[in-house]
Amino acid sequence: MADSRLIQGRYRLLDRIGRGGMGEVWRAKDESLGRHVAVKCLKPLYTQTGHTFARVLRERFRREARVAAALQHRGVTVVHDFGEADGVLYLVMELLQGRNLSQLLEDNRGHPLAVADVVDVAAQGAAALAYTHRQGIVHRDLKPANIMRLTDGTVKICDFGIARLGRDIGLTSRLTGTGTAMGTPHYMSPEQIGGDPVDHRSDLYSFGCVLYEIATGVPPFDLDDAWAVLVGHRDTPPEPPRSHRADLPGHVERVILDLLAKRPENRPQDALELERRLDGDGGRSRNGGTPARMRTVVSYPVAPLPLPRPRPVPEPSGTPGTPGSSGAPVASRLPSWTRGMTTGHKAAGAGLRTTPPDPSAGLSGEWIARPLTGRARQPAVPARPAPSPELLTALAGRHNAGLSLGRLGRWTEAGEVHRAVAAEREHALGPDHPDTLTSRYEVGFTLSRTDRPADALREFDHVAHVRERVLGPEHPDTLAARQEAAYVLGRLGRHPEAHQAYASVLAARTRVMGPDHPDTLRCRHNLAVNLSRLGRLEDSYTMACEVADARARVLGPAHPDTLVTRYEVAYLLGQSGRWPEALGRYEEVAGDRARALGPDHPDTLSARYEVGIGLGRLGRSMEALGLYRDLVEDRTRVQGPDHPETLRARHGLGVNLGRLGRWEEALAEARDVCAIRERVLGPDHPDTLVSRREVAVGLGWLGRWADALTAYRHVADVRERVLGAAHPDVLAGRNDEAHCLEQLGRGQEAVELYRKVAALRQRGAVGGR
Structure with missing residues (x-):
């Protein structure tokens, strides 16, 4: 973005004051009001993909702007305006004069801030959090870089770019991806790490990490290995701050340790309570007495950051030891799968591996360029001109x-x-x-x-x-x-x-x-699924149950990966004809997904669909019909009327209309779904053929056997062309065709077709032995 460029005829960019992996912050002049402001916008580095990139982030950026613009408090950065100009999204904020806490620690060469400054930051930050939490907003990424101290001493919390509105979980789930924990490892709450739902008490934990760091000069778990940091947050009591700094007042230490309680209910229950505690009218620790004085090293794993799918990283050359009470390297007693993840940025300390800002995280985080991660092993490559850093x-x-x-x-x-x-x-x-x-x-x-x-x-x-x-x-x-x-x-x-x-x-x-690494468990899950495709249902069920138990132990019972395997267990129960058990499992998964991912998440809707299948299999078609009507409405609202999953829900609705004997309605629904599937998916798509067969079923029940024969024959012919004459689905279709011939009085043709199907089945059985 060129110097002195005018945005929307109003905001003149003067000089760049910050830069991140995907955006920039500029000092600008609002020429309408004659004041200086900060303008935050996408960084136009990628000329070939910039517009695509902007489209991907548009919804997230606008959400950030609306959330931030609604906040009016002296402790929160003021957002004046936002919009889009020439394909560039921008956010206009008050121009802050000061330093963030990370910069203050760096200015202080990693030494802690004065006690009076720590207490002042804590009190002002608590007041700002009390206000934002009353608005139903959880920041989710509090860290020193997101808290500014202005030149006049005012403390402001910045960058509500990944705030989650309590009333807007569905939107946030769609933007952040399935179960993706958000935050920075050194400042994440245990519930964030486990992929569990978070509320305002998660912010209090992160704020406690910030206060610990500015009070002692180091974060609560000052480790170079990110998995070890996460293990510490979830399972290990932090060392008391006064073990790092003897002059810290006892009541400040108690407040910080209470904020760092592992369970949300053991922390101050809101920021107002924190304010009272800092004013001196709070009581003893909510943990019930004197905090623990020693760090406990645990041997069981922390739930990892849930990812949509594995992102392999190079093996590090070695895992550094961590100082503890015994002096032995903590890493040697951590699970093997804790190796390899990077920590991200912390305010104090040196020597950490850092990663570039993740574009999927939206326009939040630090607006400071950070280096790209190095590779553990570089291959030998032919001599060639070194590419420029700008190109890379x-x-x-x-x-x-x-x-x-x-x-x-x-x-x-x-x-x-x-x-x-x-x-x-x-x-x-x-x-x-x-x-x-x-x-x-x-x-x-x-x-x-x-x-x-x-x-x-x-x-x-x-x-x-x-x-x-x-x-x-x-x-x-x-x-x-x-x-x-x-x-x-x-x-x-x-x-x-x-x-x-x-x-x-x-x-x-x-x-x-190791056997409990998330990638190992993902492979075992896939192996279990493939076993079912081989017809080994009992082996598949046994392995899926083992994986579900392991994932629940390692990742937590409500982690999205655990729920995927529990879903597979339910499916296998259904495949084995154990429908009452399958229905119960599907209902549990649907409820847990609604709580963990939101009611409109695609995975939640998929589990509800399977609940409908189970109800129908158990003869509870009226309940299934009501479920599918609701599901069609929700799918249409979330994904659109022509989405394959919306059409699948409509297909289920039609099937249950037929089970209730309402065949005219069932036929109309099947024909409508078939027409849309043919247009959207193509005439030979398996879902289209399923709908065409359902049309034939409806025609048969209404006594229109000639029309039914035409439809059945078409389905069988297409499947034979695609799958081969001996495929089970093709043979089932030929049986349907023979049944129609019987109903039409064409018995001899029906007998010949039945014999042909039997012979093909026999050959297939012999060949499969």
């Missing part, structure tokens, strides 16, 4: 833009971005460079999500082959590519090959990462 930064940003598109389900656009980045990375870095392979991995992922499994398999096989040669056969990145190859083998119906691939990856993951 631009490619990294475009890569992240592709990831953001994928998180929003816009896989076709994401694929276009990743293919372009892969080509440019190959030219600049070489075909075997880890970044090039990462882009090609993402290309494969987008191909898989756009119903091109054969193309995806070729891409994953290539990436796995090169990574095995360059990084080694058991490197996490190699295993990730091999696991995705197994997944698309299953999509292609090549389940025996998929089984072998999953079993091989699982053995390697167990050796390298």
Whole structure:
């Protein structure tokens, strides 16, 4: 954005005062009112993908603006205006003169602030939080960089960019992705780490981390390994602040330790109580006495940050030890899967690995450029001109833009971005460079999500082959590519090959990462699913139950990954005919997903659909009909009337109309759904054929056997062309066709067709032995 550019004919940009991985902050002049302001906007670095990137972030940016503009308190940054100009989203804020707490600690060379300053920051911050919490807003990312101290001493909380409105969980869930915990590891609450619902008490925990750091000069868990930091937050009492700083008053230490209570109910219950405590009229610790004096080292894992899918990172060269009461390295007693995650930025200390800002996190966080993460092992590449840092930064940003598109389900656009980045990375870095392979991995992922499994398999096989040669056969990145190859083998119906691939990856993951690593459990989950596709329902059910129990233990019972496996257990119970148990499990999953993800989340709606299936199977069609009517309404509102899942819910509604004997209505619904599916999905799509068969069922029940015969025959012919003459679905369709012939008095033709079906079944049974 050029110097002195005028936005909307009003805001003249003067000089840039901050920069992040995806945006900039400018000092500007509001020429209408003659005052100086700060303008925060998307950084126009990526000329080829800037508009796409802006579209991805538009909803998040506008939400941030509306949330922030509604806040009017001396302790919260004032937002004056927001909008869009020439494709650039901007936010106009008051121009603050001062330093954030992170900068103050750096200015102080990592030494703590004066006690009077700590108490003043605590009191003013508590007042601001009390106000925002009354508005139903949870900040979710409090850290020193988001708290400013102005030159006049005023303390302001900034950047409500990832605030969650208590009344707006559905929108936030769609924007942040399935179960994604938000925040910075050094300042995250235990409930954030576990993927559990958070409220204002999570902010109080994060604020306690901030106060601990400015009071002692170090965060509560001053560790270089991010998983170890998370273990500390969830399971380990922090060392009392006065063990770092003897002159800290006892009542300030008690307040900080109470804020850092692991369970929300043991913290001050609101910021007003915190204010009273700081004024001196609070009582003893809510934890029931003197805080613990020693750090307890635990041997069981913390629930990891829930991610939409695994993002492998290079193995570090070594895991640094952590000073504790015994002096032994804590890392050696942590689970093996705690290695590899980066900590992000903390205010004090040095030597931490840092990561660039994540574009998926919206326009929040620090507006200060940070270095890209290094690679643990670099492959040997042919000599070539070194690419410029600007090019590498631009490619990294475009890569992240592709990831953001994928998180929003816009896989076709994401694929276009990743293919372009892969080509440019190959030219600049070489075909075997880890970044090039990462882009090609993402290309494969987008191909898989756009119903091109054969193309995806070729891409994953290539990436796995090169990574095995360059990084080694058991490197996490190699295993990730091999696991995705197994997944698309299953999509292609090549389940025996998929089984072998999953079993091989699982053995390697167990050796390298341990049996309870989230990626190991994800592989076991996929192996269990594939077992069911091989007809081994009992083995599949046993393994799925084991994975569900392990995920509940490691990640928590309401973690999205745990719920996925519990969903699979319910499915397997249904496949085994144990419908009362299956229905109960589906109802539990639907309720837990509604609480953890929100009532409108696609995963919650999917579980409700399966509840309807269970009700119908148990003869409770009237209840199923009511459920599907509500589900159709919710799917239409959330995803649109032509979305495949909306149409699937309408199909379920029609099926239950038929079960209730309301065949005219059922036929009308089936025909309407079939027509939309044919237009949206294509005439030969499996869902379209299911609807066409449902039309035939309705015609038969209404005695219109000639029309039913035509419909059944069409479905069987298409399936035979696509699946082969001996496929079970084709044979079932030919049986339907023979039944119609019987009803039409064409018995001899029906007998011949029945015999043909029987012979094909017999040949298939013999060939399968």
